[in-house]
Amino acid sequence: xxxxxxxxxxxxxxxxxxxxxxxxxxxxxxxxxxxxxxxxxxxxxxxxxxxxxxxxxxxxxxxxxxxxxxxxxxxxxxxxxxxxxxxxxxxxxxxxxxxxxxxxxxxxxxxxx
Amino acid sequence: xxxxxxxxxxxxxxxxxxxxxxxxxxxxxxxxxxxxxxxxxxxxxxxxxxxxxxxxxxxxxxxxxxxxxxxxxxxxxxxxxxxxxxxxxxxxxxxxxxxxxxxxxxxxxxxxxxxxxx
Numbered sequence: 001x002x003x004x005x006x007x008x009x010x011x012x013x014x015x016x017x018x019x020x021x022x023x024x025x026x027x028x029x030x031x032x033x034x035x036x037x038x039x040x041x042x043x044x045x046x047x048x049x050x051x052x053x054x055x056x057x058x059x060x061x062x063x064x065x066x067x068x069x070x071x072x073x074x075x076x077x078x079x080x081x082x083x084x085x086x087x088x089x090x091x092x093x094x095x096x097x098x099x100x101x102x103x104x105x106x107x108x109x110x111x112x113x
Numbered sequence: 114x115x116x117x118x119x120x121x122x123x124x125x126x127x128x129x130x131x132x133x134x135x136x137x138x139x140x141x142x143x144x145x146x147x148x149x150x151x152x153x154x155x156x157x158x159x160x161x162x163x164x165x166x167x168x169x170x171x172x173x174x175x176x177x178x179x180x181x182x183x184x185x186x187x188x189x190x191x192x193x194x195x196x197x198x199x200x201x202x203x204x205x206x207x208x209x210x211x212x213x214x215x216x217x218x219x220x221x222x223x224x225x226x227x228x229x230x231x
């Protein structure tokens with residue numbers, strides 16, 4: 001039973017447009033959420049995070065939105081650039097449970113020229 | 114500033130053989146995690162250590178899998194005997210503090226070991 005779900009295995013977006021990656025979760029006890037980015041033959045790298053007490057966090061071209069009532073978060077990349085082509089993992093964790101991060105299966109983003 | 118170092122980068126071996134994957138975490142990090150990535154299951158946590166002590170190994174798939182952390186700078190993940198279904202990319206990650214701490218202390222991943230069991 002997956003607690004963090006990324007239902008789109010892949011997404012293609014034109015360069016310069018907005019990329020929106022979605023993530024759903026089932027555990028209302030999660031306290032914060034993270035996005036990791038992964039290039040081929042490399043390990044995932046931390047991109048951006050958001051606490052459950054917020055509904056938006058912005059860092060440059062990257063913005064994460066959290067809708068707690070819908071148990072949904074999304075990562076917006078604008079404008080999309082060729083270097084954004086990668087696999088993006090959504091992840092979640094709980095401050096009061098343990099030290100584990102639960103990852104989704106990832107979404108492969110292709111930025112088209 | 115060296116990151117998490119994993120070896121080997123690629124391993125190809127025959128079914129039934131013992132496989133040992135190695136990880137050197139970032140110096141000073143007190144948490145170490147082992148993950149496995151497959152197409153079907155995505156990125157799943159196998160086991161993690163805090164101050165060299167295994168905290169949660171509930172993700173270890175079978176008794177064929179074992180992990181050790183003899184000191185703060187080294188960990189191994191061993192599969193014995195290996196099977197074709199163990200083929201995956203195995204990642205090691207380390208962090209300063211567990212995920213219960215502020216999110217500006219995320220996990221740092223190594224580049225992984227791509228394991229192929231024939």
